Amino acid sequence: MARHGLDAVLTRVAGIVGSPHVVVDPEVTRPYTVDWTGRFHGTTPAVIRPGSVEELAEVVRVCAEARVAIVPQGGNTGLVGGGVPLEGELVLSTRRLTALGEVDEIAGQVTAGAGVAISALQERARAAGLEYPVDLAARDSATVGGTIATNAGGLHVIRWGGTRAQLRGIEAVLADGSVVRHLGGLPKDNTGLDLAGLLCGSEGTLGVVTAARLALVPRLPERVVTLVGFEDLRAAVAVVARVRRGLSCLNAAEVFFADGLALVCEVEGLREPFGRSWPVYVLLEASDHDDPTERMSSALAAAGVTGDVAVGTDARTRAELWAYRERHTSAINTLGPPHKLDLSLPLPMLPDFIARLPEVVARHAPSARTWLFGHIGDGNLHVNITGTAPDDEEVDDIIFRMVASCGGSISAEHGIGTAKKRWLHLNRSAAEVRAFRRIKRALDPVGILNPNVLLPPE
Ligand SMILES: Cc1cc2nc3c(=O)[nH]c(=O)nc-3n(C[C@H](O)[C@H](O)[C@H](O)COP(=O)(O)OP(=O)(O)OC[C@H]3O[C@@H](n4cnc5c(N)ncnc54)[C@H](O)[C@@H]3O)c2cc1C
Helix, strand or coil: CCHHHHHHHHHHHHHHHCHHHEECCHHHHHHHHECCCCCCECCCCCEECCCCHHHHHHHHHHHHHHCCCEEEECCCCCCCCCCCCCCCCEEEECCCCCCECCCECCCCEEEEECCCEHHHHHHHHHHCCEECCCCCCCCCCCEHHHHHHHCCCCCCHHHHCCHHHHEEEEEEECCCCCEEEECCCCCCCCCCCCHHHHHCCCCCCCCEEEEEEEECEECCCEEEEEEEEECCHHHHHHHHHHHHHHCCCEEEEEEEEHHHHHHHHHHHCCCCCCCCCCCEEEEEEEEECCCCHHHHHHHHHHCCCCCCEEEECCHHHHHHHHHHHHCHHHHHHCCCCCEEEEEECCHHHHHHHHHHHHHHHHHHCCCCEEEEEEEHHHCEEEEEEECCCCCCCHHHHHHHHHHHHCCCECCCCCCCCCCCHHHHHHCCCHHHHHHHHHHHHHHCCCCCECCCCCCCCC
């Protein structure tokens, strides 16, 4: 669009949200144009920060009329380059939509604005004796809207499911500026299409989420975290499967490896957890109304664990054990922008896949390093590759093809964004992608909502 046309749009938008909330100074807009990893960056003429759903709807209407593309953005913690303006789009920030309702203790639900941080939502739930079960290391910045747009998974999927499983209703602005609102939260409500489910995971391409009705789960105050060292991954996978069968209060089963732990300890100045290094580490967390520590240790013994075990029963030691796992993402980022391949594999295939990976990477990118960690309970492996250029996608291509040939997914929980749209066909048939396109065209005929993510060019 010509600059004078864009200026006219921004003048109209400033009339809606107020000039201080149309940010054009490149120094101030810069953090909105670079993703969390530093791998994806672009430019934007302006960051627009509406303060209400009405303002946001007006802004979208003006942009639709002028055919100006928008990238919705929440906390900007996404890891697939989906929330930054790579093609000069306007950024529509939801960070001012922070209304957070009182917890409905009878229904076990709460209504939260799109810009509410996940940690704020968790705190509000806890104060009412409940818990918002979606949890992730980016909890202080990731927002309700962003986690819905990406259908974020996180640490507790094995027990409570991901974001879609908590969604009881949604409010969103569609590409023509109309507002859809269905926030009653009825657990049973078969009155037509599930728009909340459709928008969840649509990565800002079908509508801008402005609020959501979310289910909460009981707060289980007694908690134990256990870190176990293993000689090999096959043994770790077998133990996790047995512990899951024997311990119904298991919340999380996470995995990391000796080299990742060493990096985390070096970057964060932490001491290694055991007197010796183990090739594989599994972190397990359980919570219940009564202390699950005994049940956890019986389940581990019954599963045949013989390696080192560290147990955290108080808040400090639990946090110390979690730090070994949670700080992987930030520690790896200190080595330069990584390629982040968030994969999902059938669990029985995980050990062989990981065993083959270093050789495959070394063959195609000798200078690259591979870092692995993830949510082993879900078969969700985060493969991080450092030491290759941000735009060198050869290794990504080989690994994605490998994962698809094993019946796995190229995106377990981060979404497709811009990073993976080239490979969507590996997991989705031509008929499915055609259906995606028809839905996109029906809801966003002009193509203004995050037009450069999810769907590859036709
Ligand atoms: C340290 C770290 C740990 C992480 N751990 C996990 C994890 O365990 N599990 C997991 O799933 N992810 C994880 N992530 C990735 C990230 O936190 C999630 O993808 C999260 O859901 C993004 O939320 P956000 O508010 O930051 O969204 P953004 O990064 O701002 O946006 C992400 C996508 O959603 C769209 N979007 C944002 N807000 C809206 C809205 N209101 N309406 C419509 N579209 C919108 C954007 O356009 C973009 O496509 C992690 C990230 C980091 C940095």
